[in-house]
Amino acid sequence: MWIQFRTSKMLYIAGKPTQFRAGDWCDVGKSVALRLIETGEATTTDITKLAVFTTSDVDRGIFFAANKDRGMSILGRILGPANWSTELPILRWLKTMYWDASTVPALEVIPTAWDLLDRWEVVAPLLSYDTLAKDIGTPEDRALTEALILDLRVPVYDTRVIFLRKCQAIEDLMAAWAGEPGDRRLAFMRALWTVKPLILSTPATWADRGAHDREKWPRK
Amino acid sequence: MKSGRASRGAVWVGIGDRAHALAVRGYTRFRQLNPDTPGLIVTECARARGVEYEVVVDDLAGATDAARARNAKVRLPEFAPWDQVLYLDADTLVNGDLSPCWAALDTGWELVIAPSTNQDRGAFWHVDPAEAAETMEQLHSMPLQLQGGMFLYHRTAAILDLFDAWREEWGKRMGEDQAALVRALHRCPIRTWLLGRPFNGGAVVAHRFGEILRND
Numbered sequence: 001m002w003i004q005f006r007t008s009k010m011l012y013i014a015g016k017p018t019q020f021r022a023g024d025w026c027d028v029g030k031s032v033a034l035r036l037i038e039t040g041e042a043t044t045t046d047i048t049k050l051a052v053f054t055t056s057d058v059d060r061g062i063f064f065a066a067n068k069d070r071g072m073s074i075l076g077r078i079l080g081p082a083n084w085s086t087e088l089p090i091l092r093w094l095k096t097m098y099w100d101a102s103t104v105p106a107l108e109v110i111p112t113a114w115d116l117l118d119r120w121e122v123v124a125p126l127l128s129y130d131t132l133a134k135d136i137g138t139p140e141d142r143a144l145t146e147a148l149i150l151d152l153r154v155p156v157y158d159t160r161v162i163f164l165r166k167c168q169a170i171e172d173l174m175a176a177w178a179g180e181p182g183d184r185r186l187a188f189m190r191a192l193w194t195v196k197p198l199i200l201s202t203p204a205t206w207a208d209r210g211a212h213d214r215e216k217w218p219r220k
Numbered sequence: 221m222k223s224g225r226a227s228r229g230a231v232w233v234g235i236g237d238r239a240h241a242l243a244v245r246g247y248t249r250f251r252q253l254n255p256d257t258p259g260l261i262v263t264e265c266a267r268a269r270g271v272e273y274e275v276v277v278d279d280l281a282g283a284t285d286a287a288r289a290r291n292a293k294v295r296l297p298e299f300a301p302w303d304q305v306l307y308l309d310a311d312t313l314v315n316g317d318l319s320p321c322w323a324a325l326d327t328g329w330e331l332v333i334a335p336s337t338n339q340d341r342g343a344f345w346h347v348d349p350a351e352a353a354e355t356m357e358q359l360h361s362m363p364l365q366l367q368g369g370m371f372l373y374h375r376t377a378a379i380l381d382l383f384d385a386w387r388e389e390w391g392k393r394m395g396e397d398q399a400a401l402v403r404a405l406h407r408c409p410i411r412t413w414l415l416g417r418p419f420n421g422g423a424v425v426a427h428r429f430g431e432i433l434r435n436d
Binding site: 111 | 329337339341362363410411416419424
């Protein structure tokens with residue numbers, strides 16, 4: 001069960017003492033979560049209180065790229081019928097969350113992402129802080145990508161959760177991405193390089209709340 | 221989109237004897253590897269030693285060398301006369317080919333920069349806690365922290381706006397510059413291409429964090 005700490009707190013995670021700061025998230029057992037929530041040391045996300053959608057909001061929506069049923073089990077309670085789709089076009093709303101629900105994003109960032117799309121054309125989380133384009137895909141994917149972007153020692157995006165503004169640049173980006181073969185993450189890098197939209201990169205935890213704990217920490 | 225004929229140069233900031241010596245070391249190495257790309261060092265008093273170009277910035281007298289160095293960094297477009305600029309902290313050392321970075325600028329990216337290795341719970345660890353909290357409150361979420369010790373930019377109107385915002389944000393506290401950069405970037409969207417760690421703290425550009433403060 002995911003909780004957010006309201007104060008600094010040390011917990012043993014997988015047998016190791018782990019220090020959390022106020023605002024940090026952690027996936028803990030239900031009994032621990034309930035105890036911390038009861039003592040006021042942590043809270044959890046009530047999705048009904050998130051300003052993800054309003055009842056009359058038809059300008060924002062989720063395009064389920066995959067795993068729609070799982071996605072609906074998470075956000076279905078607050079989605080009106082006009083707020084989601086699995087059918088093309090992807091950019092049917094002014095602001096779209098493109099979501100492969102095989103991953104659960106940090107739900108509390110969704111309202112922030114909508115706001116960011118007022119200034120940015122695309123908001124996308126990194127896949128990781130260690131994985132670079134040279135580390136993923138097939139040799140053919142990488143060769144195709146390197147021929148365009150020239151150097152594969154660059155971070156890649158977690159293309160399972162992307163926030164998109166409906167505009168010409170993003171129409172072009174999505175068309176370019178759809179036209180690129182192979183690994184979807186490297187294909188996205190090629191599409192980005194070609195179109196060069198205003199992209200805001202966000203932490204990996206935006207697409208996968210547990211990403212931070214799987215990195216190689218601590219760092220120097 | 222600019223052609224490959226854009227003028228290019230590299231800038232180091234070396235305020236104080238130690239930082240200046242390291243900047244000269246970085247400048248010398250860079251010029252060995254890139255003899256056709258000019259460079260300059262921004263410093264606080266005239267003392268060019270083997271450096272072709274030097275810019276003296278003597279404001280913020282009385283402030284720490286670190287604060288004066290950051291003050292110079294957030295004002296780079298005032299000093300760097302080129303269309304495309306590579307900025308390097310004094311404690312960095314270029315060891316590899318930066319042509320993919322320049323190519324990114326040539327093809328239309330405006331800012332080329334690497335994320336910090338410290339993100340999420342580790343983000344802004346070196347920033348004053350009050351400023352870190354203020355940054356997250358202002359942005360409504362944890363942003364991606366960028367490593368401002370090495371970056372390239374193309375001098376566009378948007379980039380000049382970004383530097384104006386960066387200078388303003390940094391001037392609020394005159395502490396570290398990274399949180400201020402993130403706040404500025406959120407105010408002024410820029411076409412940004414990200415680099416991996418090899419370009420800041422790795423094989424292409426070594427970054428010896430803290431070297432300016434060490435007495436070795």
